[in-house]
Amino acid sequence: MGLKKQTEGDLAGYTTINIDLGLFAAYEAACAGLEYVWGGKCTNLGHIPPTWYSLEKQSNQGPDCSGYVRALLEYATACIVSQGFPDGSVAQCDWVKAKGFKPGDYSATGDGDDHIRIAFKHEGTHGDTAGHVWLTVHGHTVESYGGYGPGQQPWQVYSGIVDECFVLC
Numbered sequence: 001m002g003l004k005k006q007t008e009g010d011l012a013g014y015t016t017i018n019i020d021l022g023l024f025a026a027y028e029a030a031c032a033g034l035e036y037v038w039g040g041k042c043t044n045l046g047h048i049p050p051t052w053y054s055l056e057k058q059s060n061q062g063p064d065c066s067g068y069v070r071a072l073l074e075y076a077t078a079c080i081v082s083q084g085f086p087d088g089s090v091a092q093c094d095w096v097k098a099k100g101f102k103p104g105d106y107s108a109t110g111d112g113d114d115h116i117r118i119a120f121k122h123e124g125t126h127g128d129t130a131g132h133v134w135l136t137v138h139g140h141t142v143e144s145y146g147g148y149g150p151g152q153q154p155w156q157v158y159s160g161i162v163d164e165c166f167v168l169c
Contacts, residue, residue, distance in 0.1 A: 014102035034062030042071035068144035
């Protein structure tokens with residue numbers, strides 16, 4: 001496994017990473033029912049059940065958006081963290097761009113293709129910093145979001161407000 005530069009197909013010339021959809025789904029299921037905690041990070045990457053820590057709550061409550069994306073991708077790839085995938089949505093957006101993943105049209109998420117995408121909504125005074133990160137697969141989001149925690153939503157909830165989207169595989 002690991003990062004790979006594709007040589008053919010619609011991702012030719014771009015970096016991809018192998019994501020095991022069975023492991024992806026297992027990690028989603030293991031995180032069901034957790035709450036969203038700003039600053040919540042996984043302390044045992046690559047393992048189920050995950051444990052979380054937040055300086056804000058100092059408890060094992062649940063992940064924030066970037067903590068969840070990082071932990072989920074590490075479990076489903078067994079290598080993305082060793083490839084340098086950081087924590088924090090700003091750093092994650094910078095890493096995806098620097099590694100050469102294909103910029104994507106977020107609306108293609110609704111086409112029902114088999115691509116897994118990572119998307120970012122920017123915040124800040126100039127819209128230049130990532131404020132939320134999530135994954136999309138098979139027409140829905142996979143994310144940890146405020147007021148809920150890890151879960152899924154229809155991809156359209158972010159339609160029209162996505163600032164950057166990249167195809168991971």
